[in-house]
Amino acid sequence: MFNIENFLISLPILGWGMLGIFIVIGIIMLCVITLDKIFPAEKDK
């Protein structure tokens, strides 16, 4: 019933996937913080 071989193949995807999503989101977050520093709302006014 259980497919251990498939499970072992998919296990690293869990790790890499979560690492990947945090890296991408982390970079986006840093970009947003930087954007806010370079272009603060006061400058618009």
Next chain:
Amino acid sequence: MEALFSNIFEFHWQMAVMWLIGGILIYLAIKKEMEPSLLLPMGFGAILVNLPLSGAVNVFDKVTGEWEYGPIDTLFSAGIANELFPLLLFIGIGAMIDFTPLLSNPKMFLFGAAAQFGIFFTLIVASLLGFDLKDAASIAIIGAADGPTSIFVSNYFNSNYTGAIVVAAYSYMALVPIVQPPVIKLITTKKERMIRMPYSQKEISKTTKILFPIIITIIAGMIAPKSVALVGFLMFGNLIRECGVLKSLSETAQNALANLITLVLGLTIATKMQYESFLNVQTLMIIALGLVAFVFDTVGGVMFAKFLNLFVKNKVNPMVGACGISAFPMSARVINKMGLKEDPQNFLLMHAVGANVSGQVASVIAGGLVITLVSNAIR
């Protein structure tokens, strides 16, 4: 006379079961208002494609010995097989989203990432249960809590279970108010749920709002290229909204375009709900795995908030972590309501919306990562 009723002899009892399922979807859409724009066309479509020798789908004509092409299958080839409809819908969704609550509190981005845990967890559970890696990835993406992403990924992998996956994805999105609260209560204390998070309105410059969709597209394209179509169309919609000079296009994308695509999408997906491929044990397993995905998305977001609280001075209400799931704006509303129930003065809405919007971005990126990682694994 015989010719008139010959079609009736093509009837199978499984068709009646599919009519019942279609009826249930229509009932949920109308009576319970559960994602009516999708569940109603899907419910009707389920009936339409499960009529004996239905002319709505491709049928092999025994007399002429040729295939007769049905409009629903034709629409599927034209708009879903090449991923066009979900992508066009993303322009509309992007035009609808206001990222300001997220841009004014970038910390909320992290919850969007954490709450994608359910996708990857479900992937390994589905693999363990015997689904091949492509189908497991397609099922796992139900955890993206985002219909177009589910359609995009399951179709990319040419999954045999697209119908069941889409039904599960949209159903659980509508069931967020029922799924999330008990899970959150199980893994948080009352004290944690009462943590107050003061909110101070912070203005965001127009330049930032315009550059944000462009930069996200570039980053996603560089790191997770498979996600760039999804992210790009979503962000293009948002750019139309924020640029300030395309008001009528933005309104068209938000209303006419999104409505039109949704209308056709629901009906078209029904082609994957023909009884031969839908009525099986795997469909029940997919419905169960969809629940696993939503539960572990919630667990991932909440546990990450609790983990973050070990290091930060201004504590985060862990319930906000659960909003990192992409079911927007349902999840934010649910968490705000739960916060007010615990403490009538605890207004979590703006933080919850920030995390929820982050979930929209993160789920799309997660979809791209799943495609990239699974494609590499099976190569």
